[in-house]
Amino acid sequence: EDQVTQSPEALRLQEGESSSLNCSYTVSGLRGLFWYRQDPGKGPEFLFTLYSAGEEKEKERLKATLTKKESFLHITAPKPEDSATYLCAVYNTDKLIFGTGTRLQVFP
């Protein structure tokens, strides 16, 4: 069965303390792995799409990487404004299925 698993469930970082979030997936025929950011009381905001193993994308302090089994979202020198829930998702045929997210808190 196609599924997406994210770890850790929650992550607390000091400002400037770099770390990584993991998204493991099992899907027959990857048609894109998507990262979203969700702030409390808001809808998911699109960050990146990765389509093939070895691909990397960056945006400010965020860098997403992809292997054949998992994706990492690396956060370099995070700031308090990076605090949010980060969701990853993959397509199961024509349906985008989500993991349960990693709730990131960055403290000053």
Add this chain to the structure above:
Amino acid sequence: DTAVSQTPKYLVTQMGNDKSIKCEQNLGHDTMYWYKQDSKKFLKIMFSYNNKELIINETVPNRFSPKSPDKAHLNLHINSLELGDSAVYFCASSQFKGAGNTIYFGEGSWLTVV
């Protein structure tokens, strides 16, 4: 300019009532969706329409009925509301249907059934 907008943002209603959530997108996309996010923050697809045609209909009680008057609008009507329907409902859209397309979400509608 709000790309995907939905109303109302908050809705508190009693069990047994019927309610609707409206959604509009100004991105010119062909495909629209309804997703449900439960109390554990798990986001799951409910329906998808492409150019007013229903293309995805997940295992959802038939008390939930989507309606798409045109490709820029997708409304969700819920009959005989139950306590378990309390959740956040997200409208979303993508340029085309099918795998690989980026989906853009609205801000959500918080439904509380009491």
